[in-house]
Amino acid sequence: MKATFLYGPGDIRIEDTLRPSIQSATDAVVKVTLACICGSDLWDYNESEELEVGRPRGHEFVGVVEAVGVDVKKFKVGDFVVAPFVSSCGVCDFCLKGQHTSCRKIGFFGHGGGAGGQSEAVLVTNADGTLVTLPVEVDSPLVPSLLTLSDVMCTGHHAAVTARVQAGETAVVIGDGAVGLCAVIAAKRMGASRIILMGRHEGRTALGREFGATDVVSERDEEGIRKVLELTNGDGAPSVLECVGTASAMEMALGVVRDYGTIGRVGAAQYETIPFGFGPLMRNITISGGVAPARAYIEELMPDILSGKINPGKVFDLTVGLDEVPAGYEAMSKRTALKVLVKP
Amino acid sequence: MKATFLYGPGDIRIEDTLRPSIQSATDAVVKVTLACICGSDLWDYNESEELEVGRPRGHEFVGVVEAVGVDVKKFKVGDFVVAPFVSSCGVCDFCLKGQHTSCRKIGFFGHGGGAGGQSEAVLVTNADGTLVTLPVEVDSPLVPSLLTLSDVMCTGHHAAVTARVQAGETAVVIGDGAVGLCAVIAAKRMGASRIILMGRHEGRTALGREFGATDVVSERDEEGIRKVLELTNGDGAPSVLECVGTASAMEMALGVVRDYGTIGRVGAAQYETIPFGFGPLMRNITISGGVAPARAYIEELMPDILSGKINPGKVFDLTVGLDEVPAGYEAMSKRTALKVLVKP
Numbered sequence: 001m002k003a004t005f006l007y008g009p010g011d012i013r014i015e016d017t018l019r020p021s022i023q024s025a026t027d028a029v030v031k032v033t034l035a036c037i038c039g040s041d042l043w044d045y046n047e048s049e050e051l052e053v054g055r056p057r058g059h060e061f062v063g064v065v066e067a068v069g070v071d072v073k074k075f076k077v078g079d080f081v082v083a084p085f086v087s088s089c090g091v092c093d094f095c096l097k098g099q100h101t102s103c104r105k106i107g108f109f110g111h112g113g114g115a116g117g118q119s120e121a122v123l124v125t126n127a128d129g130t131l132v133t134l135p136v137e138v139d140s141p142l143v144p145s146l147l148t149l150s151d152v153m154c155t156g157h158h159a160a161v162t163a164r165v166q167a168g169e170t171a172v173v174i175g176d177g178a179v180g181l182c183a184v185i186a187a188k189r190m191g192a193s194r195i196i197l198m199g200r201h202e203g204r205t206a207l208g209r210e211f212g213a214t215d216v217v218s219e220r221d222e223e224g225i226r227k228v229l230e231l232t233n234g235d236g237a238p239s240v241l242e243c244v245g246t247a248s249a250m251e252m253a254l255g256v257v258r259d260y261g262t263i264g265r266v267g268a269a270q271y272e273t274i275p276f277g278f279g280p281l282m283r284n285i286t287i288s289g290g291v292a293p294a295r296a297y298i299e300e301l302m303p304d305i306l307s308g309k310i311n312p313g314k315v316f317d318l319t320v321g322l323d324e325v326p327a328g329y330e331a332m333s334k335r336t337a338l339k340v341l342v343k344p
Numbered sequence: 345m346k347a348t349f350l351y352g353p354g355d356i357r358i359e360d361t362l363r364p365s366i367q368s369a370t371d372a373v374v375k376v377t378l379a380c381i382c383g384s385d386l387w388d389y390n391e392s393e394e395l396e397v398g399r400p401r402g403h404e405f406v407g408v409v410e411a412v413g414v415d416v417k418k419f420k421v422g423d424f425v426v427a428p429f430v431s432s433c434g435v436c437d438f439c440l441k442g443q444h445t446s447c448r449k450i451g452f453f454g455h456g457g458g459a460g461g462q463s464e465a466v467l468v469t470n471a472d473g474t475l476v477t478l479p480v481e482v483d484s485p486l487v488p489s490l491l492t493l494s495d496v497m498c499t500g501h502h503a504a505v506t507a508r509v510q511a512g513e514t515a516v517v518i519g520d521g522a523v524g525l526c527a528v529i530a531a532k533r534m535g536a537s538r539i540i541l542m543g544r545h546e547g548r549t550a551l552g553r554e555f556g557a558t559d560v561v562s563e564r565d566e567e568g569i570r571k572v573l574e575l576t577n578g579d580g581a582p583s584v585l586e587c588v589g590t591a592s593a594m595e596m597a598l599g600v601v602r603d604y605g606t607i608g609r610v611g612a613a614q615y616e617t618i619p620f621g622f623g624p625l626m627r628n629i630t631i632s633g634g635v636a637p638a639r640a641y642i643e644e645l646m647p648d649i650l651s652g653k654i655n656p657g658k659v660f661d662l663t664v665g666l667d668e669v670p671a672g673y674e675a676m677s678k679r680t681a682l683k684v685l686v687k688p
Contacts, residue, residue, distance in 0.1 A: 094603065101628065102603035162630070259438065259446035269625045273617035281613045281634045284445065286506070287620065290628030
């Protein structure tokens with residue numbers, strides 16, 4: 001079957017590889033019907049060294065179960081499922097607290113060989129703890145939105161949860177990428193009455209407004225902070241959703257957060273340290289967030305997608321086949337596409 | 345009357361000054377019956393420049409109201425009261441959320457001249473929003489514990505609250521100073537089943553055990569982290585109460601906190617930045633805390649002092665008169681005293 005591999009900076013290849021098979025009694029194999037490319041896939045794409053052995057790519061997918069191990073109880077061949085971006089056992093102390101990214105048996109798709117989600121089929125370890133049934137047909141128009149439950153919508157939701165978005169209060173979302181736009185959806189869903197989106201790409205901020213942003217601030221750094229403070233009576237916002245990951249974005253977050261406010265960060269940190277000394281201590285600022293426990297959020301968010309209340313699938317603006325995945329990476333890297341669907 | 349002033353490093357003087365009088369209709373003047381010296385008083389004591397005008401000292405006191413402005417409704421001459429370490433209006437948006445240290449009319453005792461708490465009498469602005477009545481006699485043996493509500497017990501409690509101490513879970517308290525020991529009391533009060541106190545001063549850690557610490561780790565830095573991890577199955581603790589404020593203490597906090605755990609920091613930050621990049625992001629670590637809104641906690645904590653359930657006044661191990669305050673500072677600075685009472 002075909003699968004996607006990274007071999008170095010900008011070097012994405014579609015190669016033939018063995019179709020995965022059950023390795024353990026708790027495994028499932030999922031035939032991928034729709035996948036996508038993640039912003040985090042671009043880190044390696046832009047910065048990897050040259051690799052002799054290709055690195056399987058893709059951790060966001062939905063598909064149909066095509067094989068299950070003998071201990072898999074919740075799923076059978078033919079089930080339509082979504083997978084969060086890591087596999088987890090569902091029964092350890094971390095999983096039971098909804099902290100699945102720290103599962104004691106955490107697994108990564110394609111790690112240790114095989115294929116990731118940007119392929120025809122994926123091996124899912126700990127299937128019972130990981131997969132969630134999708135109660136729609138494989139070709140439902142809701143599927144792109146349901147696919148976002150694998151990562152990007154849950155990551156935006158994690159930003160909102162960890163920033164402690166409160167009904168009737170103001171939230172600032174930093175970043176107009178797919179995560180930032182999903183964070184807008186999440187902040188609105190949690191009842192924020194005012195959502196200030198900091199981003200400068202017009203098409204993206206327009207989608208942000210459609211998702212619920214009430215204000216857009218296109219300026220950055222000191223000027224961006226000044227604008228947000230102007231919009232918030234000089235106080236800043238009690239909740240700031242940091243969806244970029246640069247040092248500059250974190251400094252903006254610290255600049256626009258209200259005293260006693262919380263920053264929920266989900267942008268992959270490209271900084272080593274945060275300026276978080278005496279001043280923020282006196283202001284009682286909290287920094288929370290992290291890599292999202294997507295598995296913990298899927299059941300909560302799915303009904304709002306099924307009902308049409310939220311439509312995170314609108315972040316997809318390009319669809320490619322497997323052979324065109326390299327072009328999809330290039331489009332996201334050059335920002336000609338916001339987020340790319342992959343249809344095997 | 346006599347009051348305490350700082351003039352430079354190690355230079356504390358008791359001087360005669362005018363007794364305060366009502367300046368505004370919302371003021372009260374409180375005759376100090378018992379005060380104390382704060383760890384934070386030592387910052388200036390150790391690091392101040394030489395000052396031409398002495399800086400009034402002291403922000404922890406209890407006393408008897410001796411004058412009130414015409415708009416003070418809740419207090420009358422003769423009332424026995426405690427003041428939190430800053431004054432606050434009690435009615436602004438921050439105060440109404442229990443965020444009194446960001447009050448829009450915040451006031452500091454002795455700032456702008458006059459006398460601080462280590463004196464015979466103090467001017468309290470916004471008396472109705474600030475003071476709390478003490479339902480005991482001025483000479484009750486409970487008074488030292490009630491005095492801790494002005495700062496140190498509330499600060500320890502803030503560490504526990506912001507570290508999200510959970511009943512039945514483990515908490516690590518970093519620091520065996522008076523704040524750390526009050527943090528142990530607070531963690532126990534909130535139901536932590538295991539409290540690991542990191543400190544190396546035997547008399548203090550013994551008091552920590554009396555307050556509820558189940559384990560003491562005297563090692564520091566990497567060795568201290570290793571010991572705490574040994575005690576916690578390699579995982580660390582979900583709640584870490586950082587009561588020191590050095591870079592080393594914050595690094596220990598990051599080393600002993602469990603994935604998805606929270607650090608509640610109340611130690612005055614002597615660092616500019618925190619190493620809080622990709623690793624802690626992947627572990628979903630939260631850093632919260634700050635300067636404690638003592639006013640928000642006084643009514644909650646006072647009943648447990650009145651009932652004898654908690655005895656934070658045990659942190660005091662030396663009592664001095666006003667004339668001996670310089671010796672009190674020296675004793676705390678040299679660590680021959682843990683925390684010093686001042687009896688005017």
